[in-house]
Amino acid sequence: MYLIEIRPVLEKHRLKQFLRKFRFHLHNTHKIPHITLIYSFKPKPLVKISEISQIISDVAGKYEDLRFLFDGISIKRGSKGLVLAFNISPSMELVALQRELYQRLKPLIKIERGKEKFSESLWFHAAISFGTTEKELKEIEKTDKFERLKQFLYPGVALRICLLGNSKIVAEYDTATKSLLVRKQALSKRYLSKTFKAYREKFLKVNIDNMSMRENIWFVADTHFGHKNIIKYCSRPFIEVKEMDDFIIRRWNEVVSPNDTVYILGDFSINHKKLKEYTSLLRGNKVFIQGNHDVPGVGPESMYFNFAGYDFLLTHKPSPQGNVWNIHGHVHNNRLREFPFVNGELKTINVGVDVTKFYPVNLSWIIDHIERKETKLWLS
Structure with missing residues (x-):
């Protein structure tokens, strides 16, 4: 048969x-x-x-x-x-x-x-x-x-x-x-x-030309540079880890300018000895938030800031507060019903690369989604 x-x-x-x-x-x-x-x-x-x-x-x-x-x-x-x-x-x-x-x-x-x-x-x-x-x-x-x-x-x-x-x-x-x-x-x-x-x-392309990049602030999480097993754990479309690393680096440098600020919300690299090597290949000024796979002390566990009248809490693991927008990573694409790219009800933004097509996310994109009161599974 x-x-x-x-x-x-x-x-x-x-x-x-x-x-x-x-x-x-x-x-x-x-x-x-x-x-x-x-x-x-x-x-x-x-x-x-x-x-x-x-x-x-x-x-x-x-x-x-x-x-x-x-x-x-x-x-x-x-x-x-x-x-x-x-x-x-x-x-x-x-x-x-x-x-x-x-x-x-x-x-x-x-x-x-x-x-x-x-x-x-x-x-x-x-x-x-x-x-x-x-x-x-x-x-x-x-x-x-x-x-x-x-x-x-x-x-x-x-x-x-x-x-x-x-x-x-x-x-x-x-x-x-x-x-x-x-x-x-x-x-x-x-x-x-x-x-x-x-x-x-x-499928992993966003029409950047049609999207505003008016702010010089970016967010990214869960790149897992050097982590071979993350390919199968998160269904990443690569055979080898170097192929994955090179692709993420190209995506990053495609949108980030040298003087921009990039908030890295945890789990940047599985190989702690190559942290400086990876950061040297990426544009922008990097600000780290501690992730569970990062070298201890790489950055604070959380950070607050205000922009355009909105309060934001930056964390690695999702931490919905209700009264502020929580920008986070950690869950990858594994809990999409609860933590998609944008959850308007919970006020969470998942900037893990597995839901952003491996792009860092510009602050202006986040503001646009918030003001449209959208819930979206992934960046598009």
Whole structure:
């Protein structure tokens, strides 16, 4: 049998890390949840699997915005018990891609009996466990872990659309490079590096020319220079740590001028011995706030200041006060429902690079968002 799925690429390690906490509570769990687009099928007689691959390439190549959100969970009854799954909030283009792909393939494939309805009227989800019993569900509902599942919010993008045969990759369409890959290429780090480069050029860009930079004050957090493991922990689109460091340095110097002031709100570098080396490569006058991964005594734990009639509290860890705006880092992109880039209700601004597309954030951008009374998941 064959399947067509969105294989998590950037999100893979984050999902594994998050779901590892639930393995003792649930049976029949997926190590890495996938988003199935076309359910179990076989090609009809005389239809070659290469034809199926080419149709995936032809259809997927038409679409540009294939982003989605892992957005909480759903529980549905299946034929073998309860299915616990992440809700997927897809872009309109991702919905259109699935519909067109199914219509193009329908005359050429025979779908397993009982599975037609799943491809006809697709429930966008990524299954966490299947065959879960009512008893198991009641047990997990009693834990704080279940609440964390319900609150899970994480960005994703369909970088690879995968054709699987007998649970193995047959071919993949790379949506970033618009390339059809055979199995060996799909599993290659060299090709993955090309995917990430194309992804950065497409999705990690802010139109700076259309944004005001009227103030010479900037904020940034959680660069984690020299920290290899942060790449997988926070789904950063890099293969090597030097590639990540160089990219962040370029982003910083793209917007910061030599006489600007940059407030670094913690976790600047994992390699304390290279602190001076990194700071020498970056423009601006740096003011450090102590982070939990920084060398002790690098700066104060907090700082207040007032600008344009607004009071601000600078901290590493989020510290909502209610009466002041808290500019912080620490949480990266791991608690987006509570601490997105801007939370207008909590009065928090998350300037961790994982929600700012690796740019420092200008004070004028923050003032503009505050005055528009916005809540935004990330800088755009």
